[in-house]
Amino acid sequence: MTHKMVRLGASLVSCVVLLQGCSSQPSGRYQQAHDSAPTRIPTATELQSATPVQEPLSRQGNQDYQVNGVFYDVMESAEGYSETGIASWYGNKFHGHLTSNGEYYDMYSMTAAHTRLPLPTYVRVTNLNNQRQVIVRVNDRGPFHSDRLIDLSFAAAYKLDIVGHGTAPVKVEAIEFLSPAVEHRYYVQLFASEDAQKISTLRDQLPKNWQAHATTQSNESLHKLLLGPLPQVEANKWLQQVRAKGFPNAFRVKITANSAEATDSNNQN
Numbered sequence: 001m002t003h004k005m006v007r008l009g010a011s012l013v014s015c016v017v018l019l020q021g022c023s024s025q026p027s028g029r030y031q032q033a034h035d036s037a038p039t040r041i042p043t044a045t046e047l048q049s050a051t052p053v054q055e056p057l058s059r060q061g062n063q064d065y066q067v068n069g070v071f072y073d074v075m076e077s078a079e080g081y082s083e084t085g086i087a088s089w090y091g092n093k094f095h096g097h098l099t100s101n102g103e104y105y106d107m108y109s110m111t112a113a114h115t116r117l118p119l120p121t122y123v124r125v126t127n128l129n130n131q132r133q134v135i136v137r138v139n140d141r142g143p144f145h146s147d148r149l150i151d152l153s154f155a156a157a158y159k160l161d162i163v164g165h166g167t168a169p170v171k172v173e174a175i176e177f178l179s180p181a182v183e184h185r186y187y188v189q190l191f192a193s194e195d196a197q198k199i200s201t202l203r204d205q206l207p208k209n210w211q212a213h214a215t216t217q218s219n220e221s222l223h224k225l226l227l228g229p230l231p232q233v234e235a236n237k238w239l240q241q242v243r244a245k246g247f248p249n250a251f252r253v254k255i256t257a258n259s260a261e262a263t264d265s266n267n268q269n
Helices: 002-021 154-159 196-204 232-244
Strands: 065-067 070-072 082-090 111-113 121-127 133-140 150-153 168-174 185-193 214-219 222-231 251-254
Touching: 082 154, 121 150, 133 150, 133 154, 150 154, 185 196, 185 232, 196 214, 196 222, 222 232, 232 251
Parallel strands: 082 150, 111 133
Antiparallel strands: 065 070, 082 168, 111 150, 121 133, 121 168, 185 222, 185 251, 214 222
């Protein structure tokens, strides 16, 4: 296993050098003109398949569209979808940028891009060269090459042993659900403190358009300032805005049936 990991690491470094050598000056919304591989391999946790969860369709990214003169008709449903084709992957250039459904691309998450599947859709991808499989969540559009079927995150491509080759023949099968979708809602947590007065004062100092969404919660001695509840896409937009305007440690909190939130943070005194 150790020798195998050394060989994989060496291949990854070679891939980084090759891709970075082909890069030119950055342009547009991206800092890189061409894509490149990261300098570290995924952790064992990051290599776990995505867990399929029944979700409603995203509020954006599900309309028919045109790219480079080519029209793409988005499928109304992924039911029964199964197709073989070529998989590629994308990494550093797009890491941290918005995906087509309004989320942020994380090259170490088990996600993928597809030109026509509804967003989001969970699919099982099988590398036909070695029969390795992974389940990914499709939340982006692409690849916009006529000879490619799906664009995988770096972590998914690494799990399927595609990184070093760049592309591979795959089979893509949609994961289907029997129960109806439930739309999740979220809070954006701005700040937490044991000082309730500090939270109250901070809320009063928020911009007026923020105050319309602002609320507070108390859990024993910890008091929290939040925006919401909000639909997922809106929560993503607010998160990007508040991080850029004074709350760099803000994060999104899913509202669950059993409690007000699904995650928590350390005190921010």
